[in-house]
Amino acid sequence: xxxxxxxxxxxxxxxxxxxxxxxFEEGVTNLIIGGSGSGKTTLLKCMVGLHQPDSGSVLYDxxxxxxxxxxxxxxxxxxxxxxxxxxxxxxxxxxxDNIMFPLNMFTDQTRKxxxxxxxxxxxxxxxxxxxxxxxxxxxxxxKKRVGIARAISMNPxxxxxxxxxxGLDPKTSIVIDELIQELTEEFKxxxxxxxxxxxxxxxxxDYILFLHEGKKFWEGSNxxxxxxxxxxxxxxxxxxRFMKAAKDKF
Amino acid sequence: MNFTNxxxxxxxxxxxxxxxxxxKIYLKEIAKQMDYVGVGSLGLIAIISTFIGAVMTLQIAFQxxxxxxxxxxxxxxxxxxxxxxxxxxxxxIVLAGKIGSAISSEIGSMRVTEQIDALEIMGIxxxxxxxxxxxxxxxxxxxxxxxxxxxxxxxGGYIGGSISGAVTPAExxxxxxxxxxxxxxxxxxxxxxxxGFIITSVPAYEGFxxxxxxxxxxxxxxxxxxxxxISILVCDYLVTQLLL
Numbered sequence: 128x129x130x131x132x133x134x135x136x137x138x139x140x141x142x143x144x145x146x147x148x149x150x151f152e153e154g155v156t157n158l159i160i161g162g163s164g165s166g167k168t169t170l171l172k173c174m175v176g177l178h179q180p181d182s183g184s185v186l187y188d189x190x191x192x193x194x195x196x197x198x199x200x201x202x203x204x205x206x207x208x209x210x211x212x213x214x215x216x217x218x219x220x221x222x223x224d225n226i227m228f229p230l231n232m233f234t235d236q237t238r239k240x241x242x243x244x245x246x247x248x249x250x251x252x253x254x255x256x257x258x259x260x261x262x263x264x265x266x267x268x269x270k271k272r273v274g275i276a277r278a279i280s281m282n283p284x285x286x287x288x289x290x291x292x293x294g295l296d297p298k299t300s301i302v303i304d305e306l307i308q309e310l311t312e313e314f315k316x317x318x319x320x321x322x323x324x325x326x327x328x329x330x331x332x333d334y335i336l337f338l339h340e341g342k343k344f345w346e347g348s349n350x351x352x353x354x355x356x357x358x359x360x361x362x363x364x365x366x367x368r369f370m371k372a373a374k375d376k377f
Numbered sequence: 378m379n380f381t382n383x384x385x386x387x388x389x390x391x392x393x394x395x396x397x398x399x400x401k402i403y404l405k406e407i408a409k410q411m412d413y414v415g416v417g418s419l420g421l422i423a424i425i426s427t428f429i430g431a432v433m434t435l436q437i438a439f440q441x442x443x444x445x446x447x448x449x450x451x452x453x454x455x456x457x458x459x460x461x462x463x464x465x466x467x468x469x470i471v472l473a474g475k476i477g478s479a480i481s482s483e484i485g486s487m488r489v490t491e492q493i494d495a496l497e498i499m500g501i502x503x504x505x506x507x508x509x510x511x512x513x514x515x516x517x518x519x520x521x522x523x524x525x526x527x528x529x530x531x532x533g534g535y536i537g538g539s540i541s542g543a544v545t546p547a548e549x550x551x552x553x554x555x556x557x558x559x560x561x562x563x564x565x566x567x568x569x570x571x572x573g574f575i576i577t578s579v580p581a582y583e584g585f586x587x588x589x590x591x592x593x594x595x596x597x598x599x600x601x602x603x604x605x606x607i608s609i610l611v612c613d614y615l616v617t618q619l620l621l
Contacts, residue, residue, distance in 0.1 A: 204500035215491035229499050
């Protein structure tokens with residue numbers, strides 16, 4: 128479980144996060160949603176330590192991450208897998224080398240064992256046999272799946288996904304969403320997905336934290352989101368005519 | 378660099394020299410970078426050094442108009458100029474353009490495409506993994522290139538002098554072997570070591586802290602080369618002042 132407590136973060140006097148708190152349970156898909164500039168990516172970066180919060184704490188199963196030394200953080204980070212918005216694959220390495228990279232760095236496995244692990248991860252994301260391709264030879268959806276394969280290669284306890292559907296067509300987006308949910312349930316990871324994709328919200332949002340202008344406005348599940356009367360949330364979720372019509376119908 | 382940037386540069390260097398996660402992987406990276414910096418720059422350095430040596434001979438001969446000055450002096454002046462100044466400094470400035478811009482672009486592109494963030498999240502010391510092998514390759518390969526450059530520059534002087542008739546081969550050979558002070562080699566190698574550090578660490582810094590997209594990466598690359606060249610010239614003066 129990951130818990131954030133009263134996180135504040137500002138850049139050059141501009142307050143981006145204003146006291147965010149929330150609990151993200153393991154084995155379920157936790158979503159952080161909100162409009163552009165609402166602070167969701169900043170919150171994610173504070174959680175993984177890419178940004179240092181001005182105040183507040185981030186607890187990984189009770190371990191406070193924010194005051195940790197560099198060496199202590201390294202130990203926690205070995206338990207973290209992350210899928211980046213642009214996949215962030217190492218473009219000079221093949222798919223196999225990308226997935227094997229953390230294994231090379233942190234394990235003493237033999238090459239055969241590492242290859243087996245790579246093949247398992249690739250099979251898990253339906254990309255078996257694509258070992259020798261370079262990122263430039265992959266489609267957007269395939270890159271995301273390789274990113275997921277790399278993120279799960281070390282059996283992470285915590286999985287972070289930053290806008291996993293950005294730039295993908297609706298069908299591929301659903302494939303990625305389902306994959307994230309399957310892996311979360313299968314490996315019992317604490318998964319946190321930052322998104323503004325409404326299909327994801329409705330499809331995999333076991334727990335949803337809604338941010339608006341740097342503040343937490345609402346939390347709940349995808350089953351509850353349609354029945355809320357918070358204006359900011361409704362304006363965000365039902366912004367499109369299609370979603371509005373769908374809400375009226377139900 | 379203003380003071381803020383200089384402070385960040387020092388802090389980055391502190392991170393660079395943290396203990397490597399896995400020595401074997403770092404050694405592999407160092408070998409790769411040595412190949413790129415050393416072997417990859419050999420041709421360029423060879424051509425530049427040979428021509429500079431040849432041109433130096435012609436220019437020294439042109440300026441020696443008095444019959445009271447022996448022609449052997451052409452060899453001596455060419456030797457000392459090549460060893461003390463031309464080989465280390467010109468090679469370093471050329472390498473700053475070739476290697477410095479490549480380092481800055483590579484690391485800058487990794488920054489804007491979140492690859493550096495990915496390394497950090499994995500628990501890898503990104504400055505160490507990305508920059509340390511480049512610095513080690515710089516401080517080892519640049520002195521080697523400078524040694525080759527010295528030899529080729531003096532050889533270039535010999536060829537240029539012989540072809541043009543500005544100096545006879547015998548006079549030139551006598552010149553380069555007379556009153557040779559081996560200490561000049563030490564000074565040149567100290568310079569090469571310092572320059573090797575500058576042309577790898579400064580562009581790495583510029584690339585590592587780049588923000589934005591392709592335009593900012595290219596601007597960082599240009600800035601890296603300019604700052605490297607100025608730093609090389611300043612350090613050239615300082616090292617010369619200190620050691621001679």
